[in-house]
Each structure stands twice: as structure tokens, then as C-alpha cells.
Amino acid sequence: MAALTDHLVIERLATNPVVRPQDVQPSRPGMEVLCAFNAGAIRVDDEFVLLLRVAERPLSGSMPDDAMILDLHAPEPKTRPATGAESAAGFVAFSVLDLTASTPGIATRYLPRDLPGLDLTDPRSIRYAGQTYLTSISHLRLARSRDGVTFRVDPQPALAPATAEEEFGCEDPRLTRIGDTFYLAYTAVSRYGIGTALARSPDLRRFERLGVAFYPENRDVALFPEQIGGRYVALHRPQPRHIGPPTMWLGYSTDLHLWGDHRFLMAPRPGMWDSKRIGGGAVPFRVPEGWLELYHGVDEADRYCLGAVLLDGDQPGKVLARSPRPFLEPEAPFEREGLLGNVVFTCGAVPLDDGRMRVYYGAADSVTGAADLDVKGLLATLT
Amino acid sequence: MAALTDHLVIERLATNPVVRPQDVQPSRPGMEVLCAFNAGAIRVDDEFVLLLRVAERPLSGSMPDDAMILDLHAPEPKTRPATGAESAAGFVAFSVLDLTASTPGIATRYLPRDLPGLDLTDPRSIRYAGQTYLTSISHLRLARSRDGVTFRVDPQPALAPATAEEEFGCEDPRLTRIGDTFYLAYTAVSRYGIGTALARSPDLRRFERLGVAFYPENRDVALFPEQIGGRYVALHRPQPRHIGPPTMWLGYSTDLHLWGDHRFLMAPRPGMWDSKRIGGGAVPFRVPEGWLELYHGVDEADRYCLGAVLLDGDQPGKVLARSPRPFLEPEAPFEREGLLGNVVFTCGAVPLDDGRMRVYYGAADSVTGAADLDVKGLLATLT
Numbered sequence: 001m002a003a004l005t006d007h008l009v010i011e012r013l014a015t016n017p018v019v020r021p022q023d024v025q026p027s028r029p030g031m032e033v034l035c036a037f038n039a040g041a042i043r044v045d046d047e048f049v050l051l052l053r054v055a056e057r058p059l060s061g062s063m064p065d066d067a068m069i070l071d072l073h074a075p076e077p078k079t080r081p082a083t084g085a086e087s088a089a090g091f092v093a094f095s096v097l098d099l100t101a102s103t104p105g106i107a108t109r110y111l112p113r114d115l116p117g118l119d120l121t122d123p124r125s126i127r128y129a130g131q132t133y134l135t136s137i138s139h140l141r142l143a144r145s146r147d148g149v150t151f152r153v154d155p156q157p158a159l160a161p162a163t164a165e166e167e168f169g170c171e172d173p174r175l176t177r178i179g180d181t182f183y184l185a186y187t188a189v190s191r192y193g194i195g196t197a198l199a200r201s202p203d204l205r206r207f208e209r210l211g212v213a214f215y216p217e218n219r220d221v222a223l224f225p226e227q228i229g230g231r232y233v234a235l236h237r238p239q240p241r242h243i244g245p246p247t248m249w250l251g252y253s254t255d256l257h258l259w260g261d262h263r264f265l266m267a268p269r270p271g272m273w274d275s276k277r278i279g280g281g282a283v284p285f286r287v288p289e290g291w292l293e294l295y296h297g298v299d300e301a302d303r304y305c306l307g308a309v310l311l312d313g314d315q316p317g318k319v320l321a322r323s324p325r326p327f328l329e330p331e332a333p334f335e336r337e338g339l340l341g342n343v344v345f346t347c348g349a350v351p352l353d354d355g356r357m358r359v360y361y362g363a364a365d366s367v368t369g370a371a372d373l374d375v376k377g378l379l380a381t382l383t
Numbered sequence: 384m385a386a387l388t389d390h391l392v393i394e395r396l397a398t399n400p401v402v403r404p405q406d407v408q409p410s411r412p413g414m415e416v417l418c419a420f421n422a423g424a425i426r427v428d429d430e431f432v433l434l435l436r437v438a439e440r441p442l443s444g445s446m447p448d449d450a451m452i453l454d455l456h457a458p459e460p461k462t463r464p465a466t467g468a469e470s471a472a473g474f475v476a477f478s479v480l481d482l483t484a485s486t487p488g489i490a491t492r493y494l495p496r497d498l499p500g501l502d503l504t505d506p507r508s509i510r511y512a513g514q515t516y517l518t519s520i521s522h523l524r525l526a527r528s529r530d531g532v533t534f535r536v537d538p539q540p541a542l543a544p545a546t547a548e549e550e551f552g553c554e555d556p557r558l559t560r561i562g563d564t565f566y567l568a569y570t571a572v573s574r575y576g577i578g579t580a581l582a583r584s585p586d587l588r589r590f591e592r593l594g595v596a597f598y599p600e601n602r603d604v605a606l607f608p609e610q611i612g613g614r615y616v617a618l619h620r621p622q623p624r625h626i627g628p629p630t631m632w633l634g635y636s637t638d639l640h641l642w643g644d645h646r647f648l649m650a651p652r653p654g655m656w657d658s659k660r661i662g663g664g665a666v667p668f669r670v671p672e673g674w675l676e677l678y679h680g681v682d683e684a685d686r687y688c689l690g691a692v693l694l695d696g697d698q699p700g701k702v703l704a705r706s707p708r709p710f711l712e713p714e715a716p717f718e719r720e721g722l723l724g725n726v727v728f729t730c731g732a733v734p735l736d737d738g739r740m741r742v743y744y745g746a747a748d749s750v751t752g753a754a755d756l757d758v759k760g761l762l763a764t765l766t
Binding site: 130132164165168189192193194195210211212214215216218236238239240241242243244245246247249251252253254255257258260261262263264267 | 515548576578597599601619621624626627628636637640641643646647650
């Protein structure tokens, strides 16, 4: 009865999804919120705090008079003003951070739909001749709750794209409290790749950037909440181009700013639920047996599920046990259908008063769900 | 007469190549030296020191009785003993570091040539079903000279594969003297990818490993020889999988061990000699105008050439000028033909007494050449 045991280990909230795009105000006029998902999560005193990834795109409809058309025929992409004869229907519109404009800020670009070779098959990206743009631009937004179920979403971003390395967005935040400071690891995306930047905050209101700690290509970074063996530790997930699959590594630091001594931790497992890709999920937390990490795995059908790995308490580079099957799979309608269907993906889990963990997770790259996890039950399933 | 000027800027040594595979003793019985190239270079007192990348492969011919055949049909690669009926001709032989053996060390593997889908088109690699092995395994070897022309090559490696992240080899070293210590950045290759590790030495004899500072995929790392603005600086070249070309970045450190605050520096230039790939070459050196970096660029025909970039002296993240054309192109026969033809690639240059720099460079991924560079003349060509 293994399958039954697995189902008892985790229980979705009846009110799922707990945050939807329509719960979030756009950050500026002319934009609509497409997704509110992949939230960092932390519990502070009696408050549940989410740091949502909010993905926005330009409102469809009319093209403004000052629209800039992206010309990709030139060796370096250039923009030109739209002519009066062009209408919105003929273009894909997307937004980027433009630091070269006289007033630097978020700017919308228009790309002709009839451009030969334009690849729109992935709903998340626009590809043309080796160049990639994103269909939406993400920022990070705080949401707060007393019960962990009903959230008030801030009207404005907590952290929005502001640097060259964040030109295409800030994504997938993980929040770790270390001492009295909150550390944030978030994906920074630009034409130069997908890397991970750090920031810190004394109060979860003001965030100070610490720069790109993990250059491209690296995402799914989470900082451990305490020093281990005299050093801070980060889970990260480099994705090499030429040799090797995406694997999970540990990096070490003495100041939470500079990182090194990187070591391979674990790889995808051929033939299993995490055969194609893996990456860190929630911030690792202490259990009597060591460190428990809830991570995502992707199979050959591109189905994103959640499983766990138990790491040694003193030497987190030692893998002690791992989920033979996922503890959460995309089964509910809101997990199966959305911008990218068949995805459950966590960036944070928080302890409940009854000893369970509430796992917040992005569903179908669109909304935020929550499910309560029996940690002891989960540990019993690891092998 | 720009072309003529370029040719006067650099002068190849008449005795090229200065180191060839036949000048290097194999590191162990049963191996042959295939390449001696991509050498780090430094001048210490009156001595020219090269740290060569030496690539070795198993001697062809008979298969030993205890040969291990690699079975790639299993989900995880396994080895099995050869049967008496199998002969060397039917197999591709290559060596790896085997840390799981009862006596960990370099071990040879045999792969059936008739394996369906086996890809041997790149002379440097063996590819099968998403897995990659290298046809040769590299270690680092010291060579010394009084005149910078005639080198005595050490009989044994200075640094050979010893960790999981070096399983497929140690490659492309760059040597930087910082204070009284020599720092070494070298490529560490394994099934987990191509990263860069650091080591240090008080005397260029004993090397102490500092671990993987630049996780995969990252190579072409060179440390600047002094602090700039109170921090150490490294050139590095991440190669992302999903978004962006291989670009050169700067990273910063306070202890030469842990790195962060990574920032994009420069990209390939469409339509130019460095359109497809770029990467750091020699260790950057001071010129009156700033920092001069000799780097490699690759064009759409996969031709590797050398050019230069001038960086601001106080803010090395500022690119001041760059070579419109290469200062060294693969033209000599030993540069055009070898394991990988049409390649000139530098890991080090040293100052000569007449003010020129002697650039040591790997040619055709096989041998080591040298050419003397008129730095002032080169600077005049940058735009």
C-alpha cells in the first residue's frame, strides 16, 4: 500500500489556489498580471509571508503611438518607431528593462509575427536566430497572511528588475532567515543568461542587492539557514552546455556574499521521476536525521513533481536518502493546466504549529497552491 | 596598410613549435602523449616557466587481459571485464580517473566501435546518448627555460586528476603571481561538466588545491595579478545552456578563494572574427592605458584567433577598446593541422627584456608555439 501512504503524507488545502493572478494588481498601467507563482515563503512570528514571482505582460489591444518595433535582422538587435500603418495584431508584444533609454525602465517591444524563423512554441519564450526573449517579465511581490491561507498582496513590487543582469526579469525567490537578517536568492535573467543574485533585508520590506553570486547558467539556489562546519552553505543547480545534465551542487561561503569550493551533490536518475532535470526547491530545514530538502524533478514527459532528499546534518554533501516516488504530482486541474501545464514547483515551505510543513508551490507556472506535509511520514518513504 | 601593421605587431619564433608531444615523457606506462599545448606561462627571475597541458591516451595495440569494457546500455554506465574473444581493434580506448576502484587512479575504458549512435566526429570527444567522454585525459606539467625558447620538461606531472570534478582531466592552466604566491586556475572536467578549479603554490613545485571556484560550465579563467579597488578580480567565461552565447564576465574576491558580484564584461561580436565564441587567454597585464587582455575569438568557421581588449585600469569592468582584427591567426602549418586544426589559443604571455611580450600559445590543439608581441603596436590597432 505504498501509494496510499504517499497520499497521506501530503494534503492540499481545500481553498487552492491560495494566490491567483487576479489577486495581484499590475505594477504599472498598460500591463496585466499573467502569473503569480513560485513564491519564497517564510514564517515570522505569527505571520506567513510569501514573496511571489509575479509575471506581467503588455495588455493586448492597440499599439501605442510611440511603440518600438524590434528589428532582429541587424547583427545586433535594434529598435525602430512603429509606422502608422502597423497594427498590434501583427506583432508579439513583450516587455524588458531598457537601461539605455533616456528614462531607464520597463519598455515594451514589438516583434513582427510573420518574421521567418520566429519560434513561439514555448509559451514562456520567444526565440529567433539564437536570441531568446521572454513572453513575460517577472518581479517579486510580498503577500502576508495570519492563517497561511488568505493572503493580502502588496500593491507594489518588493524587488523589480533594475540591473543589466535582470533585464528580462527577477524570478523564483527563496527566502532564508539567518540570524536577524533575511536573505533572498532570486533568478536574474538577461540576454547574458539565467543566473542567481542575492539580496538581504532586515525587515522583509527594504531589500539590498548583493549582486550576482551564481553566474549563468544557474538557478534553484537556496541558502541553508545556519552555518555548517563553520561555513554558510548554498544549494545551487548549474546547467552546463557541453558536458553533463543539470545537477545539484553545494557551494560554501564565509560572508554570504562570496562563494566557492563548489562540489557536486546529486544528479537526475535515469528511469525515475527525476530523470531529466532536478533542482533545489524549498530552503533546506533541520530534521532529527539531518537536513531535509524538498526538490523538483522533471521526467522525460516534462512533468514537474516534488520529492525530497535527506542530507547528512554535519556534512550536507552526503546524500543519505531520496524519494523513490514524488510526494506531490500535478494532479489537480490548476496544476495540470496553465501557462505551462503539469508543473508543481516549490520555492518555500514553512512550519505549522502541528509539526507539519506547509509547502507553497507554483502550479502550472500560473498560480500558487499550498499543501501540508507530514515530515515524519515523508522521511519514512525515503530510500 | 592596416594589414601590414598587424603583421609587424607579432613575430613568431623561428624555432616553433617550442614544445611538441615527443618532448614530453608519458606520465605512466601504457600511455602516449598526444598533445602538449595551452600552457600557462610566467617569468620568475631569469627563468621562463611553462605549465603545459599534456593530453595522453592509452597506447593502441593489444588489449590487456584485465581490460574493462564500458557498457552504456544500462541506465547508469557500468563496466564489465573483457572476454578473451574481444580484440583492441573493435574498441575505442580512453582513460578516466576512477575513484571507485579498490586502487583509485587512472583507468582505461573500452567502448565498442559498433555501438549504434556512437559519435566520434569530434576528435576530442566520444559522445553517446547524451553522455560525453574525452578521447584524451590531460594533466599539467612544468617546463623550464633560460631563454624562453628551449624548454626542459619535467618527467612527472605537477598536477594530475585527483578529484571527482577532475575525472576527465585538468586542462588549460593560467598562472598568476600575486605577492609571493603563485595562483593557478585550471579547467576541471568530469561527467558533471567543465568547471574551473584554483590551486596555489609557494614555489611552482608543490601545488595546493583550493577547490572548484567556478562551477560548470566555466573555463578560460584568469586572475588579475593585483587587487583593484580593494578586491581581487577574475576573468571568467560562463557558457549557458538556454539563453545567451558564451560571454566574458568579471568576478570579485577578497581572499582569492571565494568569488561573487559577477558582472557581464563582453560578448562575441556578430560578423567579426570573434562572432561565435570568446574567452580569456593570457593573464591580464598592466599597460599605461589600463589592463591589456589577450583573448581568443572563434568565428563561424570554428577558426580560433587571438585578439586583445583594453580594460580601464581602475574599473576593469569598463571595456575601452578591442581588436577589430586578430593579431594572430592560424597560418603556419603547425597551427593549421593537428588534433583540431586552425587553432591558436593562449593561456599565458611573459615580458621580454626589450619590452615586448612573448605569447605562448597552443597550436591546432597539439603543440606549443611562441610569438613576440609589440604591445605598443598592438595598442595602436585597438578601436
